[in-house]
Amino acid sequence: MKNKLKTDGITTRKLTLDRLRESEIKYRTLFDNANDGIFLMKGDTIIDCNQKFLEIFGCSREQIVGQTPYRFSPALQPDGRTSREEATEKGKAAISGIPQFFEWKHCRYDGTLFDAEVSLNKIGIDKETILLQSIVRDISERKEADNRLRISEENYRSIFENAIEGIFRTTPAGRVILANNTFARMYGYDSPEELVQSFTDIGKELYVNPEDRERFKNICEQQGSVEGFEEQVYRKDRSKSWVSLNARAVRDATGKTLYYEGTIEDITPRKEMEIALRVSEDRYRTFIDSTSDGVFLKDNRLRYVIVNKSLRMFFKKNEEEIIGKTDFELRPPEDAKKAARADRKSLKSSSIVISEETLRDRVYEIGRFAVLLGDKRGIGGFVRDITERKTAEEELKTKSLSLMEVNAALRVLLKQREQDKTEMEDKIFGNVKKLVLPYVERLKERRLDNEQKTYLDILETNLKNIISPFIQKVSYVYSRFTPTEILVANLIKDGKTIKEIAKISGVSENAVNHHRQNIRNKLGLNKQKVNLKSYLMSLS
Numbered sequence: 001m002k003n004k005l006k007t008d009g010i011t012t013r014k015l016t017l018d019r020l021r022e023s024e025i026k027y028r029t030l031f032d033n034a035n036d037g038i039f040l041m042k043g044d045t046i047i048d049c050n051q052k053f054l055e056i057f058g059c060s061r062e063q064i065v066g067q068t069p070y071r072f073s074p075a076l077q078p079d080g081r082t083s084r085e086e087a088t089e090k091g092k093a094a095i096s097g098i099p100q101f102f103e104w105k106h107c108r109y110d111g112t113l114f115d116a117e118v119s120l121n122k123i124g125i126d127k128e129t130i131l132l133q134s135i136v137r138d139i140s141e142r143k144e145a146d147n148r149l150r151i152s153e154e155n156y157r158s159i160f161e162n163a164i165e166g167i168f169r170t171t172p173a174g175r176v177i178l179a180n181n182t183f184a185r186m187y188g189y190d191s192p193e194e195l196v197q198s199f200t201d202i203g204k205e206l207y208v209n210p211e212d213r214e215r216f217k218n219i220c221e222q223q224g225s226v227e228g229f230e231e232q233v234y235r236k237d238r239s240k241s242w243v244s245l246n247a248r249a250v251r252d253a254t255g256k257t258l259y260y261e262g263t264i265e266d267i268t269p270r271k272e273m274e275i276a277l278r279v280s281e282d283r284y285r286t287f288i289d290s291t292s293d294g295v296f297l298k299d300n301r302l303r304y305v306i307v308n309k310s311l312r313m314f315f316k317k318n319e320e321e322i323i324g325k326t327d328f329e330l331r332p333p334e335d336a337k338k339a340a341r342a343d344r345k346s347l348k349s350s351s352i353v354i355s356e357e358t359l360r361d362r363v364y365e366i367g368r369f370a371v372l373l374g375d376k377r378g379i380g381g382f383v384r385d386i387t388e389r390k391t392a393e394e395e396l397k398t399k400s401l402s403l404m405e406v407n408a409a410l411r412v413l414l415k416q417r418e419q420d421k422t423e424m425e426d427k428i429f430g431n432v433k434k435l436v437l438p439y440v441e442r443l444k445e446r447r448l449d450n451e452q453k454t455y456l457d458i459l460e461t462n463l464k465n466i467i468s469p470f471i472q473k474v475s476y477v478y479s480r481f482t483p484t485e486i487l488v489a490n491l492i493k494d495g496k497t498i499k500e501i502a503k504i505s506g507v508s509e510n511a512v513n514h515h516r517q518n519i520r521n522k523l524g525l526n527k528q529k530v531n532l533k534s535y536l537m538s539l540s
Contacts, residue, residue, distance in 0.1 A: 031050050033050075033051075034050055034052055034135075035052060036052060036135050036136060036137045037049070037050065037052045037053030037054075037055075037056040037057070037135070037136035037137070037138070038050045038052070038053060038133065038134070038135050038136070039053050039064070039133075039134050039136070040123070040131050040132070040133055040134075041069065041091075041131065041132040041134065042129075042130075042131055042132075044068050044069070044070075044088070044091065045066060045067070045068060046064055046065055046066065046067050046068070046069065047065065047066075047131070048065065049061065049064055049065065053136065056108070056114075056116075056136060056138050057072055057106070057108050057109055058108040058109045058110060058112075059108075059109035063109060064109075069087055069134070070083055070084050070087065072106055072107055072108070072109075073087065073104070073105065073106055073107060074105055074107055074113060077104070077105050078105055083105075090102065090120055091120065091132060093120075094120035094121060094122055094132055095122055095130065095132065097122060099119065099120065099121050099122075100118075100119065100120040100121075101117070101118070101119045101120075102117075102118055103115060103116070103117055103118070103139070104116050104117075104118045104136075106136065114138055114140040115138075115139050115140050115143045116136050116137060116138055116139060116140075117136075117137040117139050118134060118135070118136055118137075119134070119135045120132055120133070120134055121133050121135075160180050161180055161181050162181070162182075163180060163182055163263075164182065165182060165263040165264060165265050166179070166180060166182045166183030166184075166186045166243075166263060166264035166265070166266075167179070167180040167182070167183060167261075167262075167263055167264075168180075168183050168261065168262065168263075168264060169250075169259045169260065169261040170202060170259060170260050170261075171258075171259050171260075172217060172257050172259070172260070173201065174199070174200065174201035174202045174203045174204070174205075174213070175199065175200060175201070175202075176195060176196045176199055176202060177196070177259060178192075178196075178261070179192040179195055179196060180192060183195070183264060186241075186243070186264065186266050187206070187233070187234075187235050187236060188235040188236030188237055188239075189236055198236075205234075206233050206234060207231060207232075207233055207234075208231075208232040208233060208234060208240055209231070209232065212231040212232070213231075216229055216231070216245065216247075216260075217260075220247060220248065220249040220257075220260055221249060221257065224248060224249055225246075225247065225248035225249070226245065226246070226247055226248075226262075227246050228244055228245075228246065229244065229245040229246075229247070230242060230243070230244050230245075230267065230271075231243060231245070241266060241268040242266070242267045242268045242270075242271040243264050243265060243266055243267060243268075244264070244265045244267045245262055245263070245264050246262050246263050246264075247260050247261060247262025247263075248260070248261065248262060288306075288308040288309075289308050289309040289310075290309075291308065291310065292310055292384075292385075293310060293382045293383060293384045294307075294308065294310045294311035294314055294382065294383030294384075295307070295308040295310070295311060295381075295382050295383075296308075296311055296379075296380070296381050296382075296383070297371070297373075297378060297379070297380050297381075298343065298378055298379040298380075298381075299373055299376070299378045300347075300373070300376040300377055300378055301326070302326050302327070302340060302343050302344075302379065303324050303325060303326050304322050304323055304324065304325055304326075304330075305323065305373070305378065306323075307319060307322050307323070310383075311383060314383070315330055317330070326340075327339040327340060328340070335357070335359060338357060339357075342355050342366065342368055343368060343379050345368075346368035346369060346370055346379050346381075347370055347377055347379060348370075349369075349370060350370070351369070352367050352368065352369045353367070353368045353369070354366070354367050355368070356386070362385055362387045363385070363386050363387045363390045364383050364384065364385055364386065365383075365384045365386045366381060366382070366383050366384075367381055367382050367384075368380070368381040369381065428466075432463055432466065433483075433486055434486060434487065434490040435490075436463060437460075437463065437483055437486075438483055438484070438486065438487035438505075440456065440459065440460050440463070441483050441484070442505075442506060443456055444456060444460075480522050481519065481522065484505070484507075484515055485515050485518060485519055485522075487505060488501060488505065488512060488515040488516060488519065489519050489536055491504060491505075492516065492519075492532055492533050492536060493533060493536040493537055495533065498512050498513065498516075516532065519532065520532060523535065
């Protein structure tokens with residue numbers, strides 16, 4: 001019995017050891033093959049670690065066993081506390097029975113830092129042996145991914161909030177479920193939240209024409225998306241503006257539309273310009289159609305782009321029959337060739353090229369000029385019927401020629417009359433100076449009574465008054481002679497001798513010779529062999 005009990009005890013102990021060995025094998029297997037780094041500490045010293053821990057920290061077992069955890073931590077943690085201080089605090093908490101789980105900045109054996117998740121738990125081997133088990137998970141990649149995600153979300157949020165275009169999501173029922181700041185400001189609201197809370201059905205509350213909302217939904221439902229959808233909407237202050245949408249329908253797995261999302265752009269300035277341009281085009285069309293001149297515009301291939309009413313009447317065709325065609329398709333070949341030559345010349349010119357063409361017995365003046373159509377040059381021009389003007393010009397030219405002939409004859413007559421008048425004035429002045437005034441001078445030298453002197457003064461004054469209008473026209477030569485020299489010069493010109501002149505003048509022959517020499521001097525003949533009589537006769 002005793003032996004049996006002894007045998008049973010041995011067997012039991014053996015089973016217990018086997019189970020313990022088996023348990024230790026399982027533990028070691030789990031310990032060594034765990035996906036996280038695991039190490040055991042006694043006090044603040046590492047006494048064991050698994051293979052994953054060695055891989056994470058890049059060292060051998062000999063390099064880590066016997067080290068403190070501070071060896072594998074930087075001096076400071078991200079919160080600014082020292083690694084030693086914070087690790088000691090967390091270790092005491094774990095020893096006290098409070099498991100610890102936290103993020104920690106570790107460093108590998110070569111000093112490379114990495115982020116880790118750490119858990120600390122107390123393990124009781126027996127009453128006297130207390131160990132700390134630390135599980136370390138490298139979360140560097142996750143942290144990097146989280147950081148990239150955070151940056152991506154921040155970028156998305158920044159793009160979303162600061163986008164130039166409005167960004168939105170609306171439900172088919174008409175509620176706004178998402179909007180950015182630009183979208184809110186576009187409609188006059190201070191924030192997206194205010195806008196979202198302001199509408200329950202944008203089709204009725206936001207759209208100027210509610211049917212536009214239905215049309216937008218129909219396109220999205222049928223085509224899945226819509227681009228450049230233009231609509232007029234109300235702003236918060238009920239003023240109207242124009243917007244353009246690009247949107248798509250977002251559906252669930254069953255194909256049901258959850259919401260519409262897209263971008264929106266305020267095109268009010270553009271629409272106002274388009275409206276203004278349309279009004280301007282209408283005015284322009286009215287203007288060019290009301291003018292009697294033909295007006296046209298051709299592209300770089302000389303095809304008609306614009307023709308006004310007058311030109312359509314000339315071609316006897318409607319606008320659709322002219323636009324897009326060249327003169328070769330609308331006019332006789334010779335006329336078309338002339339027009340093409342003039343068009344090509346205008347394309348190379350920087351000014352208006354004017355030409356005249358005779359068509360159907362009518363004369364037309366055509367002005368062509370180069371214009372810029374997009375990035376290419378074209379031809380603009382006007383056509384004016386100048387038949388009546390040309391006829392009037394020919395008549396005027398004929399009349400002008402007749403008038404020129406009459407004017408020429410009148411000029412000859414007037415010139416002759418002016419010459420006759422000048423000759424008459426010269427004769428009157430010369431005769432008085434030559435035939436009258438010298439004898440008046442002689443009389444003044446005689447002994448006269450007072451009455452005779454009075455009559456002589458009156459006679460001299462009246463003679464001077466008579467010839468005063470002619471004084472400005474007196475010959476420059478005679479204006480330099482004295483009265484006696486004039487008398488002597490006229491007698492020499494009449495062929496009188498020195499003796500005859502002395503007798504007529506009542507002076508000596510020497511005095512006559514003296515006057516004669518003065519006359520030659522004043523005429524510039526003192527050193528020339530020129531006959532004085534002949535010279536004086538040539539001056540009259």
